[in-house]
Amino acid sequence: MDPLLHPQDRELEAELRRAGREVTLSPAAQDRLLAALGVAAGVTVAGEAAAAASTSFVSKLFASKSMLAAASMVSVGAIGAGVYFARSAQPVSDRPPVSRPAEPVHATTPVGAAAATEREGTAANAVVATEPDTSAPADSTSERGPTLPRTGARKPTTDVNAAFRDELALVEALSRAVKAGNGSLALAHSADYKRRFPRGKLGLEAQVLHIEALALAGNRSEASRLAQGFLKRYPDSPIAARIRRFAH
Amino acid sequence: MVSEHGTFVARTLRNLGVPARELDDCVQRVYIVADRRLNDIRPGCERAFLFRSAAHIAAHARRSLARKREVLEEDPHPLRAPPFQPDELTQRKQFRELLDSVLNSMSDELRNVFILHTFEELTMAEIAELLELPPGTVASRLRRARGMFRDRIEALKAGATQESA
Numbered sequence: 001m002d003p004l005l006h007p008q009d010r011e012l013e014a015e016l017r018r019a020g021r022e023v024t025l026s027p028a029a030q031d032r033l034l035a036a037l038g039v040a041a042g043v044t045v046a047g048e049a050a051a052a053a054s055t056s057f058v059s060k061l062f063a064s065k066s067m068l069a070a071a072s073m074v075s076v077g078a079i080g081a082g083v084y085f086a087r088s089a090q091p092v093s094d095r096p097p098v099s100r101p102a103e104p105v106h107a108t109t110p111v112g113a114a115a116a117t118e119r120e121g122t123a124a125n126a127v128v129a130t131e132p133d134t135s136a137p138a139d140s141t142s143e144r145g146p147t148l149p150r151t152g153a154r155k156p157t158t159d160v161n162a163a164f165r166d167e168l169a170l171v172e173a174l175s176r177a178v179k180a181g182n183g184s185l186a187l188a189h190s191a192d193y194k195r196r197f198p199r200g201k202l203g204l205e206a207q208v209l210h211i212e213a214l215a216l217a218g219n220r221s222e223a224s225r226l227a228q229g230f231l232k233r234y235p236d237s238p239i240a241a242r243i244r245r246f247a248h
Numbered sequence: 249m250v251s252e253h254g255t256f257v258a259r260t261l262r263n264l265g266v267p268a269r270e271l272d273d274c275v276q277r278v279y280i281v282a283d284r285r286l287n288d289i290r291p292g293c294e295r296a297f298l299f300r301s302a303a304h305i306a307a308h309a310r311r312s313l314a315r316k317r318e319v320l321e322e323d324p325h326p327l328r329a330p331p332f333q334p335d336e337l338t339q340r341k342q343f344r345e346l347l348d349s350v351l352n353s354m355s356d357e358l359r360n361v362f363i364l365h366t367f368e369e370l371t372m373a374e375i376a377e378l379l380e381l382p383p384g385t386v387a388s389r390l391r392r393a394r395g396m397f398r399d400r401i402e403a404l405k406a407g408a409t410q411e412s413a
Binding site: 015025 | 251287340363
């Protein structure tokens, strides 16, 4: 290796070379990066990953309100080749509640971008809300008289966690089927997901996977139609990048 | 791409002037760009693509940093060299600051070639391929960059000697 400095500065040169080389991408940073790409490539779940997804740039990109509300324990994404899990060994229900707030948006973040993520969150809720809720009959409240406000009628935490784990497992199966190129199986999982979790927390990811499943199964026109609709609603969503190729 | 080139991207960004506190964000930006343009990346050219993206994002980060300094500090010399005190050179941070100062004095075209050769240990032929430049251009830029590096260190040393006298 050719020396850069004079012989008397050899020690200084070695230190400067070391300074230039010692930068590495730490495992934690890799996790955060994978979590960020997970929005394009799969699903990232639980404590560490939620923390990862709520940090700095990732939070700017993906911090839709609804996602972060759920992401006190979950952060989700869908793109690319597979599902990335960062499960803690501790069961979800035993974990202390995560109170990490969403990191404030840096001053350098364009106001439009923040607004876009907020719009996306609102839109995401809207999409889920338009789907019929088959889990409860429409007239179920009339027999019981006045209903309590929603906040007072919350399910126990363990039930919520168990339900989410089921939902996650189904999206994971759906993602695996898409990754394996099995369109018919993916469509079956997708239909199962819509039936069981019409208001699921992973609704957007399931939509993206559903579009991919349609394309895999050969129904490109329907995939294109749904992809165009998705891109119209969420043009700036990082998840949208995955299905842009279908929107002809 | 993350496991294979992640450290390369991080190191490149850092040596292209991205402050340590913004490194994670910028690495993520590079990979998000790569993710969006996955279909455009030719097999075997991943590193070249990542380097070009990193160079673009680092330039943007440096401009943002310079703007912030103008507003917050009104410092007319944002790239002022750190004090060069040989008795404190054992501190890594000082070495890093010194290196940043020297690298910041280079133009982008010299800096790119210099960091790829010095810190990534690429040959000139590899750099030429990665940057899509003629080998002669790479050799010329590297020679100028090395000369500039040496001169800058000498100037800083001379300045430190005068200050201490």
